[in-house]
Each structure stands twice: as C-alpha cells, then as structure tokens.
Amino acid sequence: MTTAPPYRAPVEDYAFLYGEAFGRDLLEHSTGGALTASDAVDVIAAAGDFAASVLAPLETVGDRVGAQLIDGDVRLPDGFGDAYRRFVEAGWVTAEAPESAGGDGLPRVVSAALGEIWNASNAAFALCWGLTQGQILALDAAASPALRETYLTKLVSGEWTGTMNLTEPDAGTDLGAIRTLATPRGDGSWSIRGQKIFITWGDHDAAENIVHLVLARTPDAPEGARGLSLFVAPRVLVNADGTLGERNAITTVAIEHKLGIHGSPTCQLAYDDATGYLVGELHGGLAGMFVMMNAERSAMAFQATGISDRARQQAAAYAAERRQGPVLGRPAGTPIAGHPDVQRLLSSMSSDIFAMRALGVHVADLADRADEPGAGALAEFFVPVLKGWATEEALRITSDAIQVHGGMGFIEETGVAQHYRDARIMPIYEGTTAIQSNDLVGRKVLRDGGATAETVFAQVSATAGQLAATEHPTAHRIGVRLQRAVEASRRATADLVAFAASPRDAFAVSVPYLMLLGTLAGAWMHALATVAVLRRGEASEQDAARLASADFYTAHHLPRVHALAETVAAGEIA
Amino acid sequence: MTTAPPYRAPVEDYAFLYGEAFGRDLLEHSTGGALTASDAVDVIAAAGDFAASVLAPLETVGDRVGAQLIDGDVRLPDGFGDAYRRFVEAGWVTAEAPESAGGDGLPRVVSAALGEIWNASNAAFALCWGLTQGQILALDAAASPALRETYLTKLVSGEWTGTMNLTEPDAGTDLGAIRTLATPRGDGSWSIRGQKIFITWGDHDAAENIVHLVLARTPDAPEGARGLSLFVAPRVLVNADGTLGERNAITTVAIEHKLGIHGSPTCQLAYDDATGYLVGELHGGLAGMFVMMNAERSAMAFQATGISDRARQQAAAYAAERRQGPVLGRPAGTPIAGHPDVQRLLSSMSSDIFAMRALGVHVADLADRADEPGAGALAEFFVPVLKGWATEEALRITSDAIQVHGGMGFIEETGVAQHYRDARIMPIYEGTTAIQSNDLVGRKVLRDGGATAETVFAQVSATAGQLAATEHPTAHRIGVRLQRAVEASRRATADLVAFAASPRDAFAVSVPYLMLLGTLAGAWMHALATVAVLRRGEASEQDAARLASADFYTAHHLPRVHALAETVAAGEIA
Incomplete structure (x- = not known):
C-alpha cells in the first residue's frame, strides 16, 4: 500500500515569482521597500513547515471521519481543534488581516501564497481560514466602530471564526430570491428568521464563537437583490462587556454528506428570532457581501493551485518509486515516471500548476498596486478568469494524478482520490464557472x-x-x-x-x-x-x-x- | 431534495443508428436478412424496460451499502442477488452468447447496445455480466470439449459467473511480471499458488459458482509474458457428474474500498494449492486472455456511454425543473435549462454521447462484418480509440452533470456524484488510456x-x-x-x-x-x-x-x- 508523501511547499517557485519572473522584486515595489522578496520567501517557508507538520497529517482523518453533527452541535474530526489553536497561536490568522483591522497586513501576493499552502496541506481546514479572512475584509470595509470593537478584533486575533450566509434552498445563484427576514427590534438589534444552506464551517468546536455574516431582506425593502441588507449574527451572544452570553437562536439543522471536503462542516442553519446587527447601509448588503465574495473568488484560485499541487506531488512520488515493465529507451529498473505518457501527465500537471500559481501572483500583485493607473481594472478583469479557469483545470489535474497511479488511484486508501473529490466543488462555490464567465x-x-x-x-x-x-x-x-x-x-x-x-x-x-x-x-x-x-x-x-x-x-x-x-x-x- | 429520474433507454437513437444513420439496415446487412433493425430495436426496448424496473432502482443501495466481506465471503448489496436471478431468467445472459457456445448469438451491434443499457442502469451490476460474456468468448475460442461441457454451458446459461484474474501487486500493466505459479498434478489438473488483486466480482453470493480465468506461470516456462498460460479455476470444485463438490482453495483475502462502483466487489484472491485446468495451449495464455480483454475493451466504450448518459439524463431532468433567476431572452419562470451555459453543458454532453454511441455501433458493425475485406482491420484499428476516447470523455460528461446541479451536485444524496466516481475507473481498467494509445x-x-x-x-x-x-x-x-x-x-x-x-x-x-x-x-x-x-x-x-x-x-x-x-x-x- 502506497502512502502519501509529506507535503512540500513550493518555496522555490515563490522565490522565483517574487524576485525574478516579473522582472522586479514584487514586494519591494508594492510595499515601497518595507518588505523584499526575500522576507516574503521566509514567510512562505515557515508556513510550509507549519502546514507539513500540523495540517497535512490531518487530511486523511478529515476525509474518513469528517465533521459530524452530534446533538445539534458540530464535532470536528480529531485534531482539527488543536490544529486550529496552534494555527492561531503561530499568528497565521493575524498575519494576513489588514493593518486597519489590527492585523499584520501582509501584502496579497504573500497572503495568497499562504492560501495555496493551507489548501494544499488541508483544504477542509483552510476553508475556515479563508472565510474568516474574507469576513475581516467585509467588516473592515463596512462595520460600525462598535461592531469592529466587538467582532472584528476577535476575528483578527483568530479567537472567533467567520462564515458567509447567502444561499437558501430557492436562492443559490439568484441572490435576489433570498427570503430570510430581518426585522428591527428598536434597540439597535434585528430579529432574523429564515433558513440558510451550504454554510461552510457554519458550526464547529474549534473556537469559542462563530460570526455569521448574513444576507437578509428587511420589511418594505425593494424586490430582488437591491433589497438585501447585511447582518452580523454571532453563534453565542456577546454581553456589553465583551464576555460571552447565551446561545443565539441559530440551530444547525443538518450537515451535508458531500462528495469531498468532508472535514469541512457544511451546515443548514435555521434562524428563529436570532439576534443580528446591521453592517453598513440598509439595502447595501450585496455590496458588502461582494467585498467578501471577491476575496473568496481570488482565494479559490489558490485553493485550486494547492489541491492540484498536492495531488501532483503524490503522483510524482508514486511514479518515481513504482516500477512496472521496461521503459522505452531507458535503462532497466527505470520507474514509471520514465514512461513517455506518465512523463506527459506529470509535465501537464506541473506546467499547468505553475501557470495557475504565477497568474494568481500576478493578479494579487495588481491588487497590491491598485493605486497605480490601470492596475485595479486589470485585477478586476482577471479575477473571474483566474477563479473559473484555475478551478476547472484542477479537475483535470487531480484526475491525472489518479491516472498516474493506475488501479491504485481508484483505491481510497491510496489517498489521491480524495483530492479529485475535494476539487469538484471548486468550480461551483463562490460562483460557478458560468457566473464567472458572465x-x-x-x-x-x-x-x-x-x-x-x-x-x-x-x-x-x-x-x-x-x-x-x-x-x-x-x-x-x-x-x-x-x-x-x-x-x-x-x-x-x-x-x-x-x-x-x-x-x-x-x-x-x-x-x-x-x-x-x-x-x-x-x-x-x-x-x-x-x-x-x-x-x-x-x-x-x-x-x-x-x-x-x-x-x-x-x-x-x-x-x-x-x-x-x-x-x-x-x-x-x- | 432532488431524486434521480427513472432511467430511459435510448431506443430512438438505436433505431436511427441501426436503420438509417449508416445508410443501410445494419442488421439485415450483417445477418443476411435473418434479423432487421426493427427486430433489434424490440430487443433494446425490452432491455430498457428490464433495466429501468429491476437494475436502476438498485444503483443507490449498491453505492451506499456496497459489497461487503463477511467471514471470508462477499455479500452483495440487498437486491443484487435477486436481480441477477431475474436477469438470468429473462434470458439476458444467454441472448448475447455466441451460438457456437449454445447462446442466442445476438449480433455485436445489439449486444453492445445491451451493454450500454446494463451499465447505464447499474454499472456495478453490469460488470458481472460483461466479465461473464468475455469469459464465454475466451472459453469458446480455446477450451477443450470437457471444459466446454463443464464450465462454458453453465456460464452461457447464467448459472455461474466469470472473472478475469490478471493483476498481481507487482504485475499490473506489465503482465510479464506475473508470478502466480501453476504446477501439473499429473491427473490433468494443476495446482495454482499465488495472489491476484483487483478481481472484479471475484466473490459474491448471487450465483452458485464462479469461474476464474487465471493467468499463471508454469514451471520452466519462458520469462515474461510469453511464459504465461491460462487456467480455469472454479470457486467450488465440480464433481465428475457435474454436481458441485468442495470449495476450491481460493480465499477472498480482502475487498477494496474504492472511489466508485461500490456495488461491484473488487477482490484480493489468494490461491493456495487451488485446483485449475489448462485452457488452450501451454504458454498460450496471453492470446487466450486477449480474446477476453479485447471484448472487455470494446464493452468499456459502452460502459462509458451508459454511465455518461445516465448522468446526462439526471442533469437534464434537474435543469428542466429547477428555476433560478431570470433567463436571458426567455419568459419568466423558464427553468435553468434555458440559461445559455446550462444549455451549453447539456448540448455538450448529449452531442458527445451520441458520438460515442454511434462510433461504438460502427465498430461493433465492423466486427459483425469481419469477413468482409478490410472490415476486421478497421475494427481492430478503432478498438483502442473507442475505449480510450470514450472513457476519457465520460470523465468530462459526468463532471458536467454535477456542474449543472450547482451545489446540489456535490451532495451525495443527489446521486449524480456517484456517476462521476463510478466513471473514474474506466480510463484505467482493461488497459489504461496510455496502453490503448500505445x-x-x-x-x-x-x-x-x-x-x-x-x-x-x-x-x-x-x-x-x-x-x-x-x-x-x-x-x-x-x-x-x-x-x-x-x-x-x-x-x-x-x-x-x-x-x-x-x-x-x-x-x-x-x-x-x-x-x-x-x-x-x-x-x-x-x-x-x-x-x-x-x-x-x-x-x-x-x-x-x-x-x-x-x-x-x-x-x-x-x-x-x-x-x-x-x-x-x-x-x-x-
């Protein structure tokens, strides 16, 4: 039985991309000299070490055991909670958050690369990090000082995690069909009632609180998406002194039995007179949510790169060890990596992954330089291309990784099929490929x-x-x-x-x-x-x-x- | 929650292909008037009814429960055994077997189509049928009169099922590395010792006996693939009077936990002084096995067509019912099938499936007319193209079927993900796409x-x-x-x-x-x-x-x- 090789972060590629590929030191340029490519590479290498030692070993238990709903609460697979605490303690949540929100404000070219590493080592785990970071951006852009104080600081410290509550049974791609209703209580809070589905990390036991960012309709709001407002609704209510109070009226009705990313709890949440707080302008919910959504879309390209590269690493390791038959034009004992078609599959994967990684870095760099003429428009142009193309390519790459293994690839214990299953959601969530292309x-x-x-x-x-x-x-x-x-x-x-x-x-x-x-x-x-x-x-x-x-x-x-x-x-x- | 629509066999397509698409009545031509396209369409329609009512309803239990190894014996999912008995009673095993072996001798253009239908309705179940048919061809070509009498008749009647035992832990694509040893006992039987893996339907409880066709090396045989011989080894030994005797020394060591086709038991078999009988010439095993293998390769194209069409049918049914957002240039309330990109996905699937089905029929027709000048060579030319191309296309088609469902496609209960998982083995078994291309x-x-x-x-x-x-x-x-x-x-x-x-x-x-x-x-x-x-x-x-x-x-x-x-x-x- 083959076993997956240890994860190895693509440090050399990032060194090349940060320092050489684009003809300049990307960091030095976008940070005005505050950071250099070399500093960034140190961060990448440290993240790679953390990911390889803490996150990657949990990927199998995440897949086999998965998240479970027990007596109304989600229990994460063994080890996930501890890994999350170590992740927070090591500062990885705070590192990426913007300085305006109290974070370290790593440039996007670096935080994006971190996203690849977290996703490659454990995609189910990484979703929690990604959603929290997205919510940080959304709250940083629109939340009132009081909400920032109560919620944003806890998200940036990593003590609490964040979710995105958009989808309902009849409102997926069409957000205008959202029916969850928020009614003002007159005391500054709102009463939220409705059903939300497909809520990633919607409940779990790794943090003491979860902050839901909820799109809901308000009484007398305009029809369609323009009548939506954005609310923060915590899993546990927060007292005036910042301590935790009672559970909010949010119930985890079920978690989904999915094709992949089993370690990530996908929740159906029922809001039954739950307490929420308006974020930003009334009826301005869609714009606020799109701050988060756009961050997620860019992040998806790095999830695609990460899952793809993990699958590729496993295929390459197998092909370098497995011997099967004489290899044309090569000495006896040459492993299957020497077979012309295995070589083709491996080159196809690696050349595609480099392209995805490099384009991701280029788009992140454009975002880091958004104040330069034209850079912002180019970044916006590329975001849907990157999300759509990279996630679709990941389907072929993870499939090719199975193919390299032959019959062993189809056996679940080999582990490579997990990446194929995990990858399949990527061209769907955060807007399908069709939505990106539109x-x-x-x-x-x-x-x-x-x-x-x-x-x-x-x-x-x-x-x-x-x-x-x-x-x-x-x-x-x-x-x-x-x-x-x-x-x-x-x-x-x-x-x-x-x-x-x-x-x-x-x-x-x-x-x-x-x-x-x-x-x-x-x-x-x-x-x-x-x-x-x-x-x-x-x-x-x-x-x-x-x-x-x-x-x-x-x-x-x-x-x-x-x-x-x-x-x-x-x-x-x- | 969506549910899969009833399976609908592509009767109209086959009527068109048999009677019109190639400019002649394929049946009338190849059978010299014994059968017509219309007769063949009646067979297809009857098979479609059987598949829809008996086989398709078992696909979900096959996937969720799967085959299980209990105290050394494989237990099929509930209903599989009964379905197999009804399948045999309805005459579907005998229908396809050649007349020389005592079967009804349906032309290949018809039996191939049946393969599509069995695979579309229940791919895990269909593998048993396909392997039995392949073994019938192999024994019909090479077995002695005594082996024909004892084994072939029971396979053709459907009372017993057949398997193909090639692969070993170190001998997958490279059959020359096979180490299973067959030693003559002097009484006409052989003692077989070795380990075989990836044996599809290698053990089960649906038939009273299982006939293994085993590739093994004999003492003093030449090195490599040219030293292999072919043996029949039954699960239960057969007495001289044809009644069943003791269990043969063949143990099911384990069954695999696979990405898909869970209803099909994939066995590790240990041969420990098991009794076998030589089929055909000593050291002529590869040629004998290739009769079976080539039949399987052609059959795979129809498995690819069947699984693809089943996934397409489910996607089309969902798209025709699901409503989500306004559809560009279409009246309010138009279901998502009207969205330009959903229409693209559905057309992509259906046009590709027609191409696969039609090319499969063309190649089967060439085989039916193998005595005509050039037809046999063209059939042989197309077999690897058909197997390789159709099984690779099936990966994209089953993936697109998930995409049409959006987030629901990733939920296992929807059922469409099963086809994506089931399909992934097809470009691997019976020779990978690389092997076909070589x-x-x-x-x-x-x-x-x-x-x-x-x-x-x-x-x-x-x-x-x-x-x-x-x-x-x-x-x-x-x-x-x-x-x-x-x-x-x-x-x-x-x-x-x-x-x-x-x-x-x-x-x-x-x-x-x-x-x-x-x-x-x-x-x-x-x-x-x-x-x-x-x-x-x-x-x-x-x-x-x-x-x-x-x-x-x-x-x-x-x-x-x-x-x-x-x-x-x-x-x-x-």
Missing part, C-alpha cells in the same frame, strides 16, 4: 468593447515578440506559439464583442471564452518566466526545467486557445 | 505507416465532402469543419509516422493522437447522421435536434482536433 463577458468585455482585454493582449504580445526575436530555439518557439495564440484571442474577442446585440450568443460561449483567456494568460506567465531565465543567463538544472515546462505548456495546453476561439465564433447553437 | 500508435499506425488511418480519413473526407457540397447551411458548415479537421488529422498522422525512428517522440504524444482520432471519428458519426437526416428530407423536431447536435459537436468538440494536432507535432519535451 461577469467576465458582461461586465469586463462587452461593457468596454474589449478595451481591457486588448490591454492584456498588448502586454502578452510584447512578451511573445520579445521571445520570438531571440535565437534561443526553445524560447523562440514559445514566443511564436504565444504570438499566434494572441492573434486567435483577439479574433475571439472581436467575435464576442460583435455579439453585443444578441447577448445569448455571447453568453452561450462565455465559458469557452473564459477558458481561452485563462489558457492564454497561463502561457504568458510561462513566457515571462522564460524571459527571466534568459535574462539570468545561467543554465542551471532548474532553469532548464523552467524552459521545458514553458515549452510543454505551449505545446500541450496553449493550442486549446485555437480550438476555443473557433467555438467562441459559433455563438449560440439551439 | 496499441494504437505502435501496432496500428506506425506498423503500416499510417495506411489504415488513411483509409479512415478517406471515408471521413468523403462524408465531409458530401456535406460541404450541399446548400443546407448547417450541413454545409458541418462538412467544412470536418474537412478541415481531416486535413489536420492527416498532418498529425504524418508527423507521428515521421517519429518512427525516435519512438519516444511518438509515444509522448500517443494519448493526444488517440484523442484526436476519437474526436474526429465522433464528428464523422455526426456527419453521417446529418447525411441521413438530409436524405430523409423531413423536418421533424427530432431531425432538427440531430442537426443542431452535429452543429454543436463540430463547433465545441471537433476544434480540439486542431489543438491536438499541434501537440502531436511537438513530440517529446523533456
């Missing part, structure tokens, strides 16, 4: 006639041209492939913009268009890495591997841009 | 320099040309797209053949090449269907749907041929 096509391409897309294409084209002009044969080839893909992407964008008057045509191919952009952007990341390797002028083994990875990506993944461009041109077929 | 590239393309592939391309090109020449705008567009894809496929084949002197280049892109051929052949099936619809000259709703499906396939799936051709050209990247 955001992309509707708000970010059709609305400006493709102008922002063209800004991206011009940047990609510049990198492609730079490579195509070199005499290095691999780099030249990468540049030529990328240049052709940019042209196909421009045609696809023009085709899409031409559908503006018949929007069903545009939205019938919006997911293919999103995948096209993600695939192209991934190749651009590899092209930038290639430029950086050439600039360095060395020829280390790692440099050669980066060039081979870029070569592989542009030969195996990038050509899909041409196929997708043909699909986009077709519009709706019905 | 067979295709090594034996069927490089060996004849691409001549058989060109025979296929010429046929596809003729159909494409026929459509491109019409004035019907949809048909014309389909023909033009297909013609371009044929040209790309010819270039890819030439590139592959040029790698003959550097075989690692060829085998590094053999899976992309296999997927290219499967995708192209799927489009060819849609093109033939389009020709048949135009020939009929009607304009029924179903005809319009067939044209739209062909249009969709050639816009969304076929363009991947161009991407894959670029990948094939790249050869090995390392």
